[in-house]
Amino acid sequence: MAGGTWFTEDQREGLELSMQIKETLVSKQTPFQKLDIYDTYKYGKLLTLDDLVMTTEQDEFVYHELITHVPLFSHKNPENVLIIGGGDGGTAREIVKHPSIKTVDMVEIDEQVVRMSQQYMPFLAQELTNPKVHLFFQDGVEFVKNAASGYDVIIIDSTDPIGPGEGLLNTEFYRNCSKILNADGIIVSQAESLFNNPDWVKQIFAKMRNVFPVVQAYDGTIPTYPGALWCFAFCCKTPEPLDFFDAERFNRLNLDLKYYNKDIHRACFALPEFAKKLCNGD
């Protein structure tokens, strides 16, 4: 390895991604996990939890645009959104770009992720003080048991299903999400690495199918995530949202995005053959 200080993610099975760091901005143990924020040469600011890459300044746009705009432009009039996780704020930042949004409830188990992002990664956390955004520092699993219904879109923006995120890969959790989702609503969940975590991908889709009549996979490429090709699960109670794309609204809003566009909205559902088999449980 070249000189200097490096962050290395052990991606298991003898694979590592290393980024040279200019400076460690914060390194602490929260009540839930180890949290570090670095300034790197290639990817700008880097947030890690338990030494796994959560997001970087240079490629966060892929994940955050895909997990939000795909469901939001598939919904006819999204007003009330629930985020489970999403502590860095990138998901909320994209959601409030849609003027139809009235409330964003964000349930993050670890307040320190929000506070440290606000301090060191304002490009992500900038909208967490938006009056439309309501922060709940509690376990998402508990929140959805007791929440009032009425959500148009629910976004599960969680860590891997180990540690604090473990309870989120669970049929009961998905069932409680479904209860508080409107009849024409959409749930999107991050669904792990198609190349590196095929077992998690399979489990997520199998459990989603226990609850939702319509479950489709879409994907996008996030260079700093293990295996790069990342999967998302798109779930709804009727097939309509899958076929709907609000082209008029997309053109009118003219959002300044770096990954998502009209063509990507359709194309991201076209999965490589091996990935189709994984997500369809073949």
Add this chain to the structure above:
Amino acid sequence: MAGGTWFTEDQREGLELSMQIKETLVSKQTPFQKLDIYDTYKYGKLLTLDDLVMTTEQDEFVYHELITHVPLFSHKNPENVLIIGGGDGGTAREIVKHPSIKTVDMVEIDEQVVRMSQQYMPFLAQELTNPKVHLFFQDGVEFVKNAASGYDVIIIDSTDPIGPGEGLLNTEFYRNCSKILNADGIIVSQAESLFNNPDWVKQIFAKMRNVFPVVQAYDGTIPTYPGALWCFAFCCKTPEPLDFFDAERFNRLNLDLKYYNKDIHRACFALPEFAKKLCNGD
């Protein structure tokens, strides 16, 4: 870094990908470059040239299926194909799956790449002894200056435009390729990393546009390549091949592929917004 022996690719700008190796199978200096083949834990056999990842057993299918089947299924009757580079044999292996193919001329500057792949990576090189495949160990730049015309598809399966591959990123080279390409022919070139080599991507597309009236980009995700999201340039003399997909042939051949499929054929041309701007020279 965890214990054991590792191969590390310096992807520049403070980014490294490391793979733990079980065994070094070959390590030699050829007349053109340093060549190594390793057996790794995560990705199986790994071929590197000048310490850059060329291909791995576990993800080679993405690159080789995309660089071949996209142009071949866009052509009405591909019979004669030219490969520039492609020494490991993966591209030739995919091409001869199409029964319409009569000849595959493969021009590889470094015979040792072919010989070592035949010895250590037969899953890639297995078709290089196919009687349809004709090997020329010479410089592709020189070959296309003097070759007879008549190619339906030309595939530029080169290393990065440094070292032995340097002369391939060149308007004159593309012009000579165009001369030996049939009027309804297609040229596809690997076109570098959308995230990590934006300058190379821009140069390739700018120079292709000097020569070809129709130049379109498509992409795919190769986890072990820098930045993962890899670009390909699709060039032709008329727009027809872009709109044509031989669905009947695709269904009839029923190839056992792992990445490419009908949906991917269209979807791979839908580029992320930042990539569209790069390839279109905005």
